[in-house]
Amino acid sequence: MNSKSQSTISAVNHALLWLRADLRVTDNTALNYAIASGLPVIAVYIVTPMQWYQHHISGRQIDLIERRLHVVKQQLNDINIPLLVVECHDFSTVPATIATLCQQHQISAVYCNRQHPWNEKQRDFAVEQALIAQDRQWHCVDDYCVLPPGSVLTQQQKMYKVFTPYRNAWLKQFLSYNYQPVTNSDKVTFSQHCLNLLEGKSKVNGDIQTFNYSKQDSLLWPVDESAIQQRLQMFCETKAEYYQQQRDFPAIDGTSCLSPYLAIGALSARQCLAALMEALPQCVEINKQNGAFVWLSEVIWREFYNHLLDSYGRLSKHQPFQLYTHHVRWLENSDHLHAWQQGKTGFPIVDAAMRQLATTGWMHNRLRMISASFLVKDMLCDWRIGEQWFMQQLIDGELASNNGGWQWAASTGTDAQPYFRVFNPTTQSERFDPNGEFIRQWVPELQYVPDKYIHSPSLWSGFGDVDYPLPIVDHKQMRLLAIDSYKQAKTCYDSQREA
Structure with missing residues (x-):
């Protein structure tokens, strides 16, 4: 490229579309705004491995994102928008990275869709301040x-x-x-100069590089x-x-x-x-x-x-919505926690659910409630430990829904039902997997247990020949202990407020 053409390219302003949790071309509000600006559009996705580790994002979800980006790259290419994929250490380095991109590619405006967790909001504020310092526009719009x-x-x-x-x-x-x-413009006025500008300076026109993250196969989910x-x-x-x-x-x-x-x-x-x-x-x-x-x-x-x-920013900071539950005295039993994580609690429906999660990265919603209730109410284990474990496993992990679900199960959230709602894992199993079909699929060692005992196999006379653990807790006893623990926590909280 000669110096004259390079000068012409550098003089052209561009719009930057910053993709985050919006990996699609159809119905993408920020993309529509960027196109409507009339400027040539460049898209970017920023890989932040250390931030993902800090947020406990599962390897399956990262694999799904990486695979999806290949699709989005082609979709954007079809409307003459190149996709740049860059890596940052974590959110703290994102503002400088965005600012550098703006300088390198003559970006006059940045467009993105708003995210709601606390860390993401703080990151976006820092980016906005960096752009203001450079006299560039920042457009963060509602879409999620x-x-x-x-x-x-x-x-x-x-x-x-x-x-x-x-x-x-x-x-x-x-x-x-x-x-x-919302829909996208049928035609995007876009000169070849944008592709020329990026060519040789980034990986945008090559293959998307494998993310530097410990991933797991997400091929069960087409992208x-x-x-x-x-x-x-x-x-x-x-x-x-x-x-x-x-x-x-x-x-x-x-x-x-x-x-x-x-x-x-x-x-x-x-x-x-x-x-x-x-x-x-x-x-x-x-x-x-x-x-x-x-x-x-x-x-x-x-x-x-x-x-x-x-x-409520505290929901992003490992804090309960119901403040009195700070005073609940959780039990610490590493053996029980490991049994729950591995699907070896002796409660078949819980174990089937946890094994489904470990194998596929997904869990049926009814089972999420049952397994979460079991951890918190039957094991009296801090709900935040379960919340983190789910995020590390789930292919659909999302802070708001995962946190909301766990706080619902733990009676620490906004749910109108009081703390003495405790799921009975055995009756839940009898009601929602009456013939043990799901249990036998994921706990194959129970496949020959009669239907009558599939939900409580330890009561079967032939249990001695089954390689399956005894129940790790007594549900009736733990239910009473959990209710009493919450009751004491509320009493403690109320007395401190009155003091």
Whole structure:
């Protein structure tokens, strides 16, 4: 390239699209804004391995992200937007990296979609300040939720603390507007000069380099656009109607299994609702409690937990929503914790769930509640240990939903039910896996145990011939101990407040 052409290229301003948890081209708000700016667009994804380790992101999710980036790279290339993938140590080095990119590639404006966890918000503030110092524009827009945090409030303009009234308010607002997935411009005016500018200076036009992270195989989850959209459409058209009846039975393929795509942004919540409402318009009829409405409610749960995370910074900092639960005296038993992690507690439904998680990186939602309740209420183990373990394993790990789910199970969150709700793992097993079909799939050593004893195999006369552990705890005793521990914690907290 001669000096004259280089000078011409350098004089052209560009827009930078910073991809994060929004790995898609369709229905990407920041991408639309970047295109609408009229500037040639460059996209970047920043790899932050040490930050991922600090956030306990699972190797399967990182593998899924890496595979998805190959798809996004081609999709962006089809609309003449190059994708640059760079690596930073952690969030602290991101502002300098963005500033350097802006200087190298004549970036006048940076576009991204807002993230809600505390560390991500602090990172974005630091980036914004660095760009202001360079006299560059910063556009961080709402995209992750259907309704942005802060938009669904009580009459006192405060965040809801209980789900059902939040859901009612959410639906009222949702139905008052025509919320639809945004679309991208059919044609993007983009000169070849942007590709020329990046060529030879980065890996943008070569293969995406393997991430420097301990990964696990995510091949159970296809990442191409057609497969993801087909999975969404198939669920809405064939399963959503029966979701209420089937969703709690892990042996039945009755859930959407879309959560990994929502977690990394390969699919948006808006796309999910648009597909659902097209297939089953009655899904918004709250009084009918149809299957589609129940799935819609699950999407709203995701919104609820993200809105809470955005409103209460302590939820990102390993703190409970219910402050009195700071005083719960947790038990420390490394043998019991290891047994739970390995799926060897002697409670078949818990063990099947934990083995499914370890093998696939995914766990059925009913089983997440059962296994979480068991850790906290039957083992009296600090819920944060379980929250971290799940994040390290889950392919769909997402701070707001994982934290919200664990605090729900631990009775430390916003749930309206008091602390003395304790799941009985045996009766849960009998109810939701009555014939032990799921148990036998994941705990094969129990495959010959009669149905009558599949949920409590230690009561079977032939148990001595089975290579399976005895129950590590007595549920009745631990239930009473857990309730008493929470009761004492609340008494302690109340007395300190009165003092």
